Amino acid sequence: MRRIFPTYTGLVLPDVFAAVSNPARRVILDELRQGSRTAGELTGLLHLSRPAASEHLAVLRGAGLVREERQGRNRVYYLQPARLAEIGGWVKHFEQYWNQRLDALGDLLDEEKPK
Amino acid sequence: MTENAIRLERRYPHPVAAVWAALTTPELLARWWAPGNIAPVVGHRFSMDMDAWGQQQCEVLAVDPGTSISFHFSEGQLDTTITWRLEPVDGGTIIHFEHAGFQLDTPMGRHAIEGMGHGWPGLLARIDGVLAGVS
Numbered sequence: 001m002r003r004i005f006p007t008y009t010g011l012v013l014p015d016v017f018a019a020v021s022n023p024a025r026r027v028i029l030d031e032l033r034q035g036s037r038t039a040g041e042l043t044g045l046l047h048l049s050r051p052a053a054s055e056h057l058a059v060l061r062g063a064g065l066v067r068e069e070r071q072g073r074n075r076v077y078y079l080q081p082a083r084l085a086e087i088g089g090w091v092k093h094f095e096q097y098w099n100q101r102l103d104a105l106g107d108l109l110d111e112e113k114p115k
Numbered sequence: 116m117t118e119n120a121i122r123l124e125r126r127y128p129h130p131v132a133a134v135w136a137a138l139t140t141p142e143l144l145a146r147w148w149a150p151g152n153i154a155p156v157v158g159h160r161f162s163m164d165m166d167a168w169g170q171q172q173c174e175v176l177a178v179d180p181g182t183s184i185s186f187h188f189s190e191g192q193l194d195t196t197i198t199w200r201l202e203p204v205d206g207g208t209i210i211h212f213e214h215a216g217f218q219l220d221t222p223m224g225r226h227a228i229e230g231m232g233h234g235w236p237g238l239l240a241r242i243d244g245v246l247a248g249v250s
Binding site for chain 2 (some may be wrong): 091094095098099100101103104106107108109110112113
């Protein structure tokens with residue numbers, strides 16, 4: 001019986017992980033969960049220079065985690081939750097692991113049952 | 116955004132006392148999960164031997180004797196909380212299992228993010244085969 005604990009298997013595209021591994025980009029994603037924000041609002045939130053903030057937004061766009069819409073003079077950003085859900089995939093492997101362990105628990109209980 | 120939990124339920128045709136013993140007696144726990152000196156005492160610190168993952172530090176957070184136990188699992192690594200709660204039902208016991216607090220912003224989560232090639236992450240490349248082999 002193998003008991004190796006599960007972990008990331010490569011099901012999630014590496015660019016998604018790379019995108020969320022950066023703290024500034026996680027701040028952006030958390031902020032966008034509240035609703036859409038303009039590029040200017042996000043830049044202000046990060047206390048970063050405009051080029052630095054633009055670069056983070058470009059990485060998030062490239063990973064498919066956010067989309068940009070032009071509204072007049074503003075660039076408005078929206079969260080793309082489907083890609084975020086993929087990150088939850090690594091937890092799924094623990095679910096598989098625990099289902100196997102609960103099977104093993106059932107076997108043990110059957111064995112221990114007083115005759 | 117990245118907090119996640121696993122919740123599972125399983126019904127066993129065995130009395131609550133038998134299931135409780137299997138969860139909280141080290142000799143029995145080792146036979147279905149892993150070796151470790153668990154005890155149903157709040158504040159009890161113990162370690163679970165997770166094979167290739169090494170010893171994982173744990174601490175009991177809450178106990179309702181014979182009914183539920185909650186403990187911190189994998190201190191400083193995975194940093195999650197495991198809870199087992201037993202519900203007596205006609206002809207057996209339902210176990211309510213929860214493994215909560217998965218976050219990418221932990222050493223384990225960061226390894227997953229970075230996809231590094233040593234230590235725990237070394238398992239990454241093999242795990243699909245391992246899972247396929249046991250299922």
